[in-house]
Amino acid sequence: MSRNLLHVNKLDAFKAWMTSVGIEHRPGRGGYEVLQIKTKKGAWQCVFRRAEMPEHYTVAHPIEPIVRRFINDNRSRERESEQSNADPT
Incomplete structure (x- = not known):
């Protein structure tokens, strides 16, 4: 398991991103599962x-690359947005 990888505030964006790239997902079951992702x-x-750190989610090891790809894609989009909004002077 990878702890503190996905921030709680990013869950909706993560689900939308998975839908856009064709990764199947469904709601979690029970009290601690937030989401299930098909590998x-x-x-x-x-x-x-996580009970002891509610601001982040823990992800199962097999889906860690999916979450990292989402994080990297978001960072790339943010950098591109910052560069396009930067003042050329």
Whole structure:
């Protein structure tokens, strides 16, 4: 498990991003599962709520690359936006 990888405020954006890139996901089950994500191997893996650190979610190891790709894509978009809004002088 990877702790503190996905911030709570980013969950809706993460779900929208997965939908846009064709990654299947569904709601979690139980009190600690927030989301289930289908991996390339066809298994469902979970994003978990953390009792001791409620501002971040923990992700199962097999979906860590998906979350990192989302984070990197977001950073790239933010940099591009900043560069296009920068004053050329």
